[in-house]
Amino acid sequence: MGAHARFSPSAAHRRLNCPPSLVLEEQFQDEESGYAAEGSAGHALAEHLIKKHLKVRSKRPVSDYYSDDLLEAVDEYVSYVINEIEEAKRTCKAPIFSVEQRVDASEYVDECFGTADMVIVTDKVAHIIDLKLGKGVAVFAEENPQLMIYGLGILSMAEILYDVEIVRMTIFQPRLNNSSTWDIAPDDLKNWGEEVLKPRGAMALMGAGDFKSGNWCRFCKARNQCRARAEQFLELAKLEFKAPALLSEEEIAEVLKVSDELSKWASDVYAYAQEQAIVHGKEWSGFKLVEGRSNRKYSSEEEVAEAAMAAGYKDIYKSSLVTITEMERLMGKKEFNKILGHLVYKPQGKITLVPESDKREAINNTTAAAEFQED
Ligand code: SF4
Structure with a gap:
């Protein structure tokens, strides 16, 4: 098995x-992104912590990406996985635990293999857990093709040992406070396969x-130049708005x-064109590169302090509380809750209009209008 899967489960939704x-994407180079590198660092740490819990030898990874925010997200995921491990031990005599498990689904599609973050197999349930460290788009377990492919791969291994009754899939996305679990019967999963x-x-x-555009285009390497995607959006310009002069409610909804x-x-097309211009000197007709706005900065904080003090100014420093995350890390979760729990609150999020398909619960229109007026 080579290192690179042509049909990668992580791109399955798009495929x-x-x-x-x-095939269209194969003509583009792999995109290096800081987010992906940060994600890999987070996964490596999660793997180490889970292995430590399972008493499997592992060396703590080192990375410049380990920010408080990332460590907190990984901690949350690891706690969830540890709970699932302990639960599996309670319900099954010989559960199987596997971290970063290679999964092969080439029985269904050639060159289709990947790595499942965590797999827990008991005599009844094969549970695949996927950690997503992205902060952008919420991803859900229900009918998620990436996890269904992992499920097929795991099933073919697990069924050698157990009569699996349920394939369970969980997506854990701590930075979006999003976690979902979905169960499917092995036969239904195989039928889908x-x-x-x-x-x-x-x-x-x-x-x-056929090329078909949709929300799966977001990570496609061809997204900025894809004709099918451009055509889909340019269709909007063709909406035929008839008289009267003002758009109807139905037209606005469209x-x-x-x-x-x-x-x-x-914004994808814009970012692509800008990168081509800055990095490769590409000229776009009707556009030019300019210097953006910037804010003033001290060239040396020490020298500024020295000069200001020498001139007789004393109140030049301010101190502020460390952030909630830093405080929690300083005290530990338990102490933090004991000492400061009653002093921490979560303000209500800004009210936003989103498509009906969004999983968040709708708030009542009258409440939203009243709150807007109070602001
Ligand atoms: S950008 Fe084009 S090729 Fe890529 S998934 Fe969308 S429609 Fe398909």
Whole structure:
């Protein structure tokens, strides 16, 4: 098995919806992103901490990416996994635990393999847990093709030992306060593998099928230049607005439906064009590079303090409390809750208009209007 899977489970959502994206993306270089490197550092630490709990030898990884925020997210995930491990020990005599488990689903699609963050197999349940450290888009376990592929791979290993009754999939996304679990029966999962994954996967490997844009385009390497994606958004301009002069409520709702994706697409194309201009000197007709606005900065804080004091100014320093995360780290979770728990609150989030498909619970229109007036 090579290191690189042509049909990577992490891109499965995109491949199943837009099969020819696989071959189209192969002409682009891999994108290096700081977020991905930070994510890998977080996963490595989680792996170490879980192995430590399982008493498996492991060396604590070192990385410049270990910020308080990342450590807190990893801690939350590790606590969740440890709970699941302990629960599995209570319900099964010989559970199997595997961290960073290689999973192979090439029985369904050639060159389809990946790594599941955590796998817990008991005599009844095969549980796949996926840590997502992204802060951008919430991802859910229900019908998630990446996890379903891991599920198929794990099932073929687990069924050698146990009569698995449930394949359980969990996505744990601590930085978005988002975690979801979804169960599927092994036969239903295998049917999906045969009826959906196999044919769509074969199409993807051949570059066959139709290009289809949607929210899966977000991480596609072709997203900035893809014609299908551009056509989808340019359709918006073709909305036929008839008289009278003002848009109707239905027409505004139509615009709202596409505006979120439309603005993301526009900013992707903009970022791509800007990067081409700055890094590769590309010139775009009608555009130029300029220097952005910037704020004044002290060239040396020591020298500034010295000069200000010498001139007789005393009140030049201010002190402020460390952040909640730093305080919690300083005291430890338990002490923090004991000493400061009653002094910490979570302000209400800003009220936002989102599509109906968003998983958050809707708030009542009258309450929203009243709160807006109070602000
Ligand atoms: S940008 Fe979207 S439509 Fe275009 S190839 Fe990629 S996934 Fe398909």
